[in-house]
Amino acid sequence: MNSKQCPTCGSANIYQESATIYRCGDCFDKLPIGGMMDSPPPKVYGTSKQKSKTDSFKNWKNLITGITVTWLVLGSTFFTYFQNFKSTLNTTTEEETVSIPVDPNLESIEIIPEGEFEYTTAIPDVLGNLYFVGKFTNSSGKSILMPKFTVSLFNESKENIKTSEGYAEKNVVNDGESVIFQVLVEDAPSYFNFDINVTATTLPNETIKPNLVLKQIDIKRTLSKELILVGKIQNKSNFTTNYTRISCLLINKQEKTVDYATVSLEKEDFLPKEVQNFELNFPRSKQVPNFYYCETDAITKENVKAN
Template identity: 75%
Template sequence: MNSKQCPTCGSTNIYQESATVYRCGDCFDKLPTGLMVDSPPTKVYGSSKQNPSADSFKKWKNLITGIMVTWLVLGSYFFNHYQNLKSTLNTTVKEETVSIPLDANLESVEIIPEGEFQYTAAIPDVIGNVYVVGKFTNRSGQSLLMPKFTVTLFNEEKVNLKTSYGYAEKNVVNEGESVSFQVLIEEAPSYNHFDIQVTATTIPKETDKPELTLKKLDLKRNQYKEIIIVGKIQNNSNHITNFTRVTCLLINKEEKTIDYATVSLAKEDFLPKEIQNFEMIFLRAKQIPNSYYCETDAITKENAKP
């Protein structure tokens, strides 16, 4: 063997590690000192005697691993993006195709119902608004759903100054039944007169409503000199009612409304045959009115046994 070759691997890449120690640059084994005839050259790292195929395989392995990781990351991103996009498209399609089923047997139409107006008046407040208040009796021959009252203010030349609308105090008004209404006109301009029109959707047949009775109504003043109405209300129906309320109009001798108020019962469930007291305060009226008109309304509680 050549004295300058490593006895382990045969490499000639020998370098002097110290004054008495020689080492192979490829396998890093320590060489016997006696085998060295000439001093080997100082080690040059990265010698051409290293295995080039191993380095090349390692580089390709690292490159392939990096590519695979990159594809995994990009694949996960695009998959999540696709799922989100698909979910959004499905939601949009569902929203666009949702339809509200209609009962073909209802045969409801919007009409201008015949009827009678009473106690109609415009009541101003202290901040420039006007409340047009009154009573309407249904003479259309049909039950009405959500009667809508539209009020238009005119000047002397019959020019339309402002229009506003409001709804009846009852959701359903049967044939021959009366209902009060109020329409708020905000920042009402100076006007000469007003006009009222009523529209409503018809109901094919008369609706059963809770039978409520007002008793022992008394109009008087309280200790603060305010005009009040006190009385009792009885549930004569066989069902529990909710949202039970009383509405009253104060009427002067000219048959005009001078004030109005609404009160709801504090107790949520109004039981059959039960009687409750109520009190209603009127803040606008200064004098005892000539008369008053009061009505009641409620909703029958569903899934309730009497």
């Protein structure tokens, strides 16, 4: 056997491990010192079966270790997520089962208030929609909150073919007070007649409203043939108001609404005794109406009073 070959496996892949030790690069057996003093060839990793088995074992070991670590991480993540989900579910369940006490002195109920409808008209637009507009006077004997108006369209067979809902321009309507309403019916079909109903929630006490007075009202026609209504509004209350607005209906000789508009004052605080100008545009009306109906509404600003 060649002195530069491994006596165990016959490999020529010999390298010097230390000053006195030579070793086979394939089977890793220690070689006799005699006859090995010549420098061995550079170290080259062999491809013997023993080396292949060792590398294969290491690869499988690393793969199994990686899979184990991955499952541990995923298991910890899923456990944490489950605990958080369970905690959230318990919290949600507890919140849903909390009972809210109802004030027995509130005495607010939903009613169909008695009242009178006036100037009710269906005004079309260019998109095929209808705006049912008019005035409702509350005569229920109670103040009502958020009156909701429901318009139902019927065909000649008295079948309901369309229903829409809308609200009044005022949130609170005291007994004997009137309010303008508007209900939009989108893509309105052809109908034979219609019906309007109103529902609202009662208020235990009458709401004190600001005393807003309209005066010097006049209707003019612009150069583009549109009608405008101009006038003045005065706050005769002893307190400041916010979100002050004016709503008006233009009415013809048949007592039908031909146009309507709403405008809010640009100035936020409307001071006591103050007077402001206002203007409403009516682009749909082509003829001067026979008369008009206007109303005001505002929110009382708290803790601000006249000197």
